[in-house]
Amino acid sequence: MxxxxxxxxxxxxxxxxxxxxxxxxxxxxxxxxxxxxxxxxxxxxxxxxxDSPAAAGAQRAGQAARVTVIVPGASDVARTITASGSLEARRDQPVGVSGQGGRVVSVLAEPGDWVRQGQLLAQIERSVQSQEAAQIRANVAAAQADAALAKNELDRAKALEERGFVSKADIDRKQAAYDAANARVRVNQAQLGATNARIAQLDVRAPTSGLILDRNVEVGQVVSAGTPMLFRMARGGEMEMRAKLSQQDLNRVSVGMPVEVTPVGSDKVFTGTIWQVSPVIDPQNRQGEVRIAIPYDEAIRPGGFAEARISGGVTSAPLLPQSAVLADAAGNYVYIVNDNDEVERRNVTVGRVDDEGVTIAAGIDGTERVVSRAGSFLAEGRKVDPVREAAAQE
Structure with missing residues (x-):
C-alpha cells in the first residue's frame, strides 16, 4: 500500500x-x-x-519619408458667414404708469396676448379723483349760473341806458361783472379738463399694437410713476436677431442681405433680412453688431439664442481636405513642401467647413504643395519624398 x-x-x-x-x-x-x-x-x-511600409522602413533608416501632397488651386466656393446671437423684440416697448398712480383694481392683459393701440391693459383705483371731478363740475355749473345772471343784468342795464335811467359807469361795471363770470366758467372748465386727464392716466393702455411679452403687475399692487414697467411688449410683434461679427466679416455684409436664422432647439429655419449694420466696432473684442429682422413665429422667443448663416456670394479660394488642416494653441495651420522637398508650417485662416472640405480664407494661394494627411511625425525642416495627389477641384 x-x-x-x-x-x-x-x-x-x-x-x-x-x-x-x-x-x-x-x-x-x-x-x-x-x-x-x-x-x-x-x-x-x-x-x-x-503611405507605404517601404517608406516607413526608409524613415527608420534615416531616409526621406514619403508623404502625399496636393496642390489645391482655387475653387469657386459659396461665401457664407456664420454667426450666433440673441433673439430680441425689434422694438421692445416698456409700458408703465403715466399719472400719479394708485392701487391696481384690474389687469386685463397677459403675456402672449395681441393688443391693439389704445387697448386697456390695467386700471388703477380712481375714487378720490372722481370726487374731485364731481366737485369741479359743480363749480363749473355755479360759474355758468353766475355768468348767466350777469348777462341778464347787463342786458337790462343796456335797455335802461337808452331811456336815461342808467349811467355809462353802471353799464361798464355790469359788463366787467359779466366778463369776470365768464372767466370763472373757463377756469373751472380748465380744472375739470385737467382732472379728467389725470383720471384718464389711471388707465394703462397699449401705446401701439403688438404682442405682450411680459407682465409685472398684480391686482392690489400700489403703483406710481416711479414703479418699473408694468408690461413689456413688442411693437407689431416684430422680432430680430442681434449677431456679433468680426471686423472682417462686418465689411462683407450690408443692409438688405438675406439671412437664414435657426433658433437653438428648433429645426425651423427662418428667412430674415439685415436691417442695420453697426457703424462702430467694439474696441474690447473688435466685433460689430448686425441686426436681422425676422417675421413673428411662436418659435422666436426674445431672450433665446440662434444661429445665423449669411450668404455673401461666391469667392475663389483653396479647398483642402479636412485631414490637411491641423490646429494647436497658435491656431490653424497646414504643412507644405517647399522646392527643396522640406516641410514648412504655414498658418492659415479657415473659412467655410463642410462635407466638401475646408475653405482657406488666408495663408495660402493654392499653388503650394500641401501635405494632404499631415501626421504628427512631421516637423519643420524635415526632408520628405512628396507624392502628388489630384486635387478634388483643380
Missing amino acids: NEQSATLAIAADEELEARRKKRRILMIVGAVLVLALVVFGLSRIGGNAS
Whole structure:
C-alpha cells in the first residue's frame, strides 16, 4: 500500500508540473501576440503617415519619408458667414404708469396676448379723483349760473341806458361783472379738463399694437410713476436677431442681405433680412453688431439664442481636405513642401467647413504643395519624398 501511495503521489506531482509548464507556455504565447499587435499597430501608423511600409522602413533608416501632397488651386466656393446671437423684440416697448398712480383694481392683459393701440391693459383705483371731478363740475355749473345772471343784468342795464335811467359807469361795471363770470366758467372748465386727464392716466393702455411679452403687475399692487414697467411688449410683434461679427466679416455684409436664422432647439429655419449694420466696432473684442429682422413665429422667443448663416456670394479660394488642416494653441495651420522637398508650417485662416472640405480664407494661394494627411511625425525642416495627389477641384 505504501508503494502504491508513493506512486500515486509522484504521478500527481508530474501532472501538476505539466500544468504549470502549459500555463507558462500560454502566457509566453499571449505576450508574443500582444507584442506582435503593438508592432503591427505602430507599423500601421507609420504606414498611414508615409503611405507605404517601404517608406516607413526608409524613415527608420534615416531616409526621406514619403508623404502625399496636393496642390489645391482655387475653387469657386459659396461665401457664407456664420454667426450666433440673441433673439430680441425689434422694438421692445416698456409700458408703465403715466399719472400719479394708485392701487391696481384690474389687469386685463397677459403675456402672449395681441393688443391693439389704445387697448386697456390695467386700471388703477380712481375714487378720490372722481370726487374731485364731481366737485369741479359743480363749480363749473355755479360759474355758468353766475355768468348767466350777469348777462341778464347787463342786458337790462343796456335797455335802461337808452331811456336815461342808467349811467355809462353802471353799464361798464355790469359788463366787467359779466366778463369776470365768464372767466370763472373757463377756469373751472380748465380744472375739470385737467382732472379728467389725470383720471384718464389711471388707465394703462397699449401705446401701439403688438404682442405682450411680459407682465409685472398684480391686482392690489400700489403703483406710481416711479414703479418699473408694468408690461413689456413688442411693437407689431416684430422680432430680430442681434449677431456679433468680426471686423472682417462686418465689411462683407450690408443692409438688405438675406439671412437664414435657426433658433437653438428648433429645426425651423427662418428667412430674415439685415436691417442695420453697426457703424462702430467694439474696441474690447473688435466685433460689430448686425441686426436681422425676422417675421413673428411662436418659435422666436426674445431672450433665446440662434444661429445665423449669411450668404455673401461666391469667392475663389483653396479647398483642402479636412485631414490637411491641423490646429494647436497658435491656431490653424497646414504643412507644405517647399522646392527643396522640406516641410514648412504655414498658418492659415479657415473659412467655410463642410462635407466638401475646408475653405482657406488666408495663408495660402493654392499653388503650394500641401501635405494632404499631415501626421504628427512631421516637423519643420524635415526632408520628405512628396507624392502628388489630384486635387478634388483643380
